[in-house]
Amino acid sequence: MTKKIFSFIAVTVLLVLTSIYAATTGSIQMSFTDFITNFFNSDNADMAAIKDLRFPRIIVAIFAGAALSVAGVLLQAILRNPLADAGFIGISAGAAFTKLFIVSFVPTLFFFTPLAAFIGGALACFFVFLLSWKSGLNPLKLILVGIAINAMFSGLTEAMISFGASATGSITSNLSLKTWDDVSLIVTYGSIGLLLAFILYASCNVLVLSDKTAKSVGFNVTGARIFIATVAVLLAASSVVVAGVISFVGILVPHIARRLVGYDHKVLIPFTALLGAFIILLADTLGRTLFSPMEVPASTIMAIIGGPFLIFLLRKE
Amino acid sequence: MEIKQVVVSHDGTTRHLNAVSTAIPKGKVTTIIGPNGCGKSTLLSVMSRNNKPLEGHATLENRDLLEYKPKEFAKKLAIVYQQNDIPADLTVEKLVMYGRMPHTSLFKKRAEEDEEAVTWALTCTNLLEKRHNDLSALSGGERQRVWIAMALAQKSEILCLDEPTTYLDIYYQLELLELVKQLNEQYGLTIVMVLHDINQAIRYSDHIILMKAGKIIAEGEPRDVITKEVIKEVYGVNSVFHEDEQLGLYMMPLSI
Numbered sequence: 001m002t003k004k005i006f007s008f009i010a011v012t013v014l015l016v017l018t019s020i021y022a023a024t025t026g027s028i029q030m031s032f033t034d035f036i037t038n039f040f041n042s043d044n045a046d047m048a049a050i051k052d053l054r055f056p057r058i059i060v061a062i063f064a065g066a067a068l069s070v071a072g073v074l075l076q077a078i079l080r081n082p083l084a085d086a087g088f089i090g091i092s093a094g095a096a097f098t099k100l101f102i103v104s105f106v107p108t109l110f111f112f113t114p115l116a117a118f119i120g121g122a123l124a125c126f127f128v129f130l131l132s133w134k135s136g137l138n139p140l141k142l143i144l145v146g147i148a149i150n151a152m153f154s155g156l157t158e159a160m161i162s163f164g165a166s167a168t169g170s171i172t173s174n175l176s177l178k179t180w181d182d183v184s185l186i187v188t189y190g191s192i193g194l195l196l197a198f199i200l201y202a203s204c205n206v207l208v209l210s211d212k213t214a215k216s217v218g219f220n221v222t223g224a225r226i227f228i229a230t231v232a233v234l235l236a237a238s239s240v241v242v243a244g245v246i247s248f249v250g251i252l253v254p255h256i257a258r259r260l261v262g263y264d265h266k267v268l269i270p271f272t273a274l275l276g277a278f279i280i281l282l283a284d285t286l287g288r289t290l291f292s293p294m295e296v297p298a299s300t301i302m303a304i305i306g307g308p309f310l311i312f313l314l315r316k317e
Numbered sequence: 318m319e320i321k322q323v324v325v326s327h328d329g330t331t332r333h334l335n336a337v338s339t340a341i342p343k344g345k346v347t348t349i350i351g352p353n354g355c356g357k358s359t360l361l362s363v364m365s366r367n368n369k370p371l372e373g374h375a376t377l378e379n380r381d382l383l384e385y386k387p388k389e390f391a392k393k394l395a396i397v398y399q400q401n402d403i404p405a406d407l408t409v410e411k412l413v414m415y416g417r418m419p420h421t422s423l424f425k426k427r428a429e430e431d432e433e434a435v436t437w438a439l440t441c442t443n444l445l446e447k448r449h450n451d452l453s454a455l456s457g458g459e460r461q462r463v464w465i466a467m468a469l470a471q472k473s474e475i476l477c478l479d480e481p482t483t484y485l486d487i488y489y490q491l492e493l494l495e496l497v498k499q500l501n502e503q504y505g506l507t508i509v510m511v512l513h514d515i516n517q518a519i520r521y522s523d524h525i526i527l528m529k530a531g532k533i534i535a536e537g538e539p540r541d542v543i544t545k546e547v548i549k550e551v552y553g554v555n556s557v558f559h560e561d562e563q564l565g566l567y568m569m570p571l572s573i
Contacts, residue, residue, distance in 0.1 A: 208404040209402070209404060209415065212396075212398055213401060215366075216365065217391055217415050217416055217418040218387040218391030218392070218419035218471075220387050
């Protein structure tokens with residue numbers, strides 16, 4: 001019990017510290033005391049710039065990290081597969097594809113991009129389910145099907161870019177130049193998704209049992225799967241719309257979270273959200289400050305860490 | 318429960334159950350036996366709604382099984398499978414608590430009734446002392462009993478067991494069958510199980526359903542169903558039957 005509480009406190013503190021560091025470091029530098037004293041001072045030009053430029057970026061990073069990590073936990077629960085990740089099995093790629101499609105070809109429907117991304121993600125998720133259902137959701141087959149779906153949607157997206165679609169910030173993840181509009185978008189949809197995920201913990205716990213056993217205690221397995229998958233797609237799509245595709249978070253974060261707080265989804269889901277928020281904010285902040293003025297996107301950092309981590313996981317199994 | 322003219326096919330061509338009709342006597346121990354691939358587990362899966370009949374229907378209390386809502390059905394019938402994944406990081410008590418799901422809803426918290434049912438299920442299965450242990454720390458026999466405890470917590474009238482003794486050594490086999498007998502005698506549970514061992518079936522059942530190639534060959538009291546001729550016909554094995562004061566009726570396979 002103490003380990004769980006300690007983990008929650010430690011990650012919360014780290015998240016707050018990283019947020020302050022991210023807000024005060026960069027081309028405009030500000031000391032911690034200046035930051036605190038000027039926080040509510042609207043006349044300070046530096047503070048105004050930080051609020052306009054860095055705050056949205058920090059908030060987007062926090063929500064994208066939380067959303068993608070929780071989407072990972074949910075997918076892992078319904079697919080009974082520790083390697084499921086929205087980025088890996090094509091959900092993010094599907095969302096990115098439909099988003100780009102709307103932005104480039106029917107820009108008048110710009111308002112509906114979140115919906116389009118959601119449909120694209122849901123489509124990819126549906127294909128993965130459909131094609132690996134017959135093998136009884138065999139873990140290996142599922143990942144292979146996911147990789148194929150992912151390749152297909154990524155390929156379509158790249159093809160569209162070579163035909164001249166506007167690629168600004170859509171295919172690779174980019175957390176720079178975020179506005180308060182982006183913030184309101186990801187906060188709205190992200191919060192709905194996260195809230196639903198927190199509520200769904202009991203269903204996730206039951207799905208850990210085999211389908212037959214879950215059914216025998218009167219649990220509606222198919223219904224729960226579809227609903228949880230919808231929430232996972234909502235979370236993934238809302239983060240793709242604003243922050244682009246970031247892979248590996250959905251595997252990496254839940255895995256570490258299980259080590260720290262155990263397998264009960266009641267604790268695991270909130271903790272994963274917190275840890276995911278911290279890790280993406282850290283990755284983005286390091287990518288922005290380490291090699292300044294050069295910037296390394298958070299998704300690149302996640303891929304560099306995530307690749308070896310995945311090999312480590314596979315070797316352990 | 319009544320099964321009427323049920324046809325089941327897993328692939329759409331072979332009839333794994335071919336117009337099977339039978340009735341499960343209430344408050345009795347019924348055992349389904351037969352050679353590999355005869356359809357005994359399929360018959361059990363029709364009763365537990367895991368297979369939908371192509372033709373015919375199964376009814377419980379004069380209602381088609383498929384008409385029951387999931388939770389409603391789970392209050393009537395519970396099933397234990399022969400092999401189960403062991404979830405990580407779960408205690409005996411927490412797993413058995415899942416058996417209470419048919420009796421709870423989203424807004425109803427763990428009530429006293431649930432606690433009592435879980436304690437009863439753990440007492441029956443002799444797991445009370447292990448209630449806070451992690452599942453991974455249990456022996457094979459104990460694990461099988463945990464799944465039975467979960468089914469018992471459902472407080473259903475019918476308990477189905479699919480080859481419950483297959484992966485257990487003889488000590489745990491006997492322990493399990495004695496538990497089944499006790500549940501039937503003390504609490505009046507209707508038991509339906511699939512067994513491989515003919516002598517265990519004779520010894521522990523009130524009613525035997527003998528199957529071959531998707532059909533029921535014979536059913537009734539053990540002594541009437543299991544005879545030298547039937548064993549030859551169904552299994553293709555010559556056997557010797559013996560009546561012993563201590564053992565009752567038992568069979569020894571002789572040759573093929």
